[in-house]
Amino acid sequence: MNSIGVLTSGGDAPGMNAAVRAVVRKALFHGIKVYGIERGYAGLINNEIKEMSLGSVGDIIQRGGTVLKTARSLEFKTYEGRLRAFQNLKNHGIEGLVVIGGDGSFQGALKLYEEFGVKVVGIPATIDNDIYGTDYSIGFDTTVNTVVDAINKIRDTAFSHERTFIVEVMGRNAGFIALEAGIAGGAESIIIPEIPYSIEEICQKLIKSHQRGKLHSIIIIAEGAGSGIKLGEVIKEKTGFETRVTILGHIQRGGSPSAFDRILASRMGAMAVDALREGISQGVMVAFEKGEYVLKPLETAFSGKKQIDLEYYRLADILSI
Ligand code: ADP
Numbered sequence: 001m002n003s004i005g006v007l008t009s010g011g012d013a014p015g016m017n018a019a020v021r022a023v024v025r026k027a028l029f030h031g032i033k034v035y036g037i038e039r040g041y042a043g044l045i046n047n048e049i050k051e052m053s054l055g056s057v058g059d060i061i062q063r064g065g066t067v068l069k070t071a072r073s074l075e076f077k078t079y080e081g082r083l084r085a086f087q088n089l090k091n092h093g094i095e096g097l098v099v100i101g102g103d104g105s106f107q108g109a110l111k112l113y114e115e116f117g118v119k120v121v122g123i124p125a126t127i128d129n130d131i132y133g134t135d136y137s138i139g140f141d142t143t144v145n146t147v148v149d150a151i152n153k154i155r156d157t158a159f160s161h162e163r164t165f166i167v168e169v170m171g172r173n174a175g176f177i178a179l180e181a182g183i184a185g186g187a188e189s190i191i192i193p194e195i196p197y198s199i200e201e202i203c204q205k206l207i208k209s210h211q212r213g214k215l216h217s218i219i220i221i222a223e224g225a226g227s228g229i230k231l232g233e234v235i236k237e238k239t240g241f242e243t244r245v246t247i248l249g250h251i252q253r254g255g256s257p258s259a260f261d262r263i264l265a266s267r268m269g270a271m272a273v274d275a276l277r278e279g280i281s282q283g284v285m286v287a288f289e290k291g292e293y294v295l296k297p298l299e300t301a302f303s304g305k306k307q308i309d310l311e312y313y314r315l316a317d318i319l320s321i
C-alpha cells in the first residue's frame with residue numbers, strides 16, 4: 001500500500017487528534033503517503049484532501065477536538081455522494097482509508113468497501129462509549145473525568161447550601177458516561193436508559209438520607225433516560241427539598257484528552273496502519289477488549305447493543321446509601 005487517507009467523522013471526541021497523529025506518523029514511518037480529509041465524509045465528497053507531513057500533526061496530541069474537523073453528511077448516505085467520494089479517493093491514488101468515529105461513520109465506511117472495494121479501517125471514537133465490540137472508545141475516559149470534575153464542584157455548593165442537585169450528562173441513548181461518572185463522583189442515584197427506575201423510590205431514598213442527616217445529594221441522569229429539568233421539578237414537588245439542575249452539555253466533548261485516551265488513540269492509530277499494510281480482505285475495526293488490541297469485522301460495531309455492566313450498577317447503589 002503506497003497511499004492512505006484519514007478522516008474524523010460524527011461527534012468529536014477528545015483523543016481524535018492523538019489518533020490522527022498516530023496514523024500519520026506510523027504511515028510515514030513505513031514510507032506510506034498520508035492524506036488528511038477535512039470535515040469527514042462531507043470533505044471527502046467536496047475533495048477537501050491534503051497531504052500530511054510529520055510536522056502537520058505536531059503539537060496536537062494534547063488538544064481536544066479534531067484538527068481535521070468533523071461533520072455529519074447526509075449526501076454520503078446516498079450512492080451518488082459515495083460515488084463522488086470514491087472518485088476523489090481514486091484521483092489522489094488513495095488505496096486505504098482510516099475512519100475515526102462512531103458506528104454511524106463505520107456504516108458509511110463499510111459501504112465504501114462493499115460498493116467500491118476501498119480498504120477501510122474504523123477506529124472507535126465517541127464520548128458515549130456505545131460502540132459494540134470494543135470495551136473503550138476514544139474520548140470516553142476524558143469525558144468521564146470531565147463529568148467527575150464537575151460533580152466535585154457541584155458537590156461543594158450542594159453541601160454548603162444543603163441542596164439536591166440533578167446533573168444531566170450526555171450519552172445519547174446509552175448510560176455509560178452517567179454510570180462511570182456517577183460511581184466515581186459518589187452520586188446518590190444514577191438514572192440511565194438501560195435500567196427502568198422509579199421516581200418514587202429515588203425520592204424515598206432522598207427522604208431517608210435526609211432523616212439520617214445527609215442534607216445534600218447528587219443525582220446523575222443520562223440524557224437518554226429523560227430530562228433533568230423535569231426530574232428536578234418532580235423531586236422538588238415530592239420531597240419539598242431545595243433542588244437545582246445542571247445540564248453539563250457540550251463541555252463534556254471538549255478538553256485535553258486523558259493519558260488513557262492518548263494511549264488508546266496512539267495504539268489504535270498504529271494498529272489501523274498495520275492492518276492496511278498487512279492487507280485486509282474486508283472492512284475492519286480496531287477494538288480494545290479485555291486489555292488487548294484486536295481487529296474485528298467492521299460490521300461488528302452495529303451488530304448488537306453494548307450492554308451495561310449490571311454489577312457496576314448494583315455496586316453504585318450499595319455504595320451510595
Ligand atoms: P457517529 O459516527 O458518531 O455514530 P453519525 O451517526 O452522525 O455519527 O454518522 C456520521 C456520518 O456517517 C453521517 O453523517 C453519514 O455521513 C455517515 N453515515 C452514517 N450512517 C450511514 C449509513 N447507513 N450509510 C452511509 N453513511 C452513513
Ligand code: F6P
Pocket residue numbers: 011126127128170171172223253
Ligand atoms: O455522540 C456524542 C454526543 O455528544 C452525544 O452524547 C449527544 O447526544 C450528541 O453527540 C450531541 O450532538 P450535537 O453535537 O449534534 O449536539
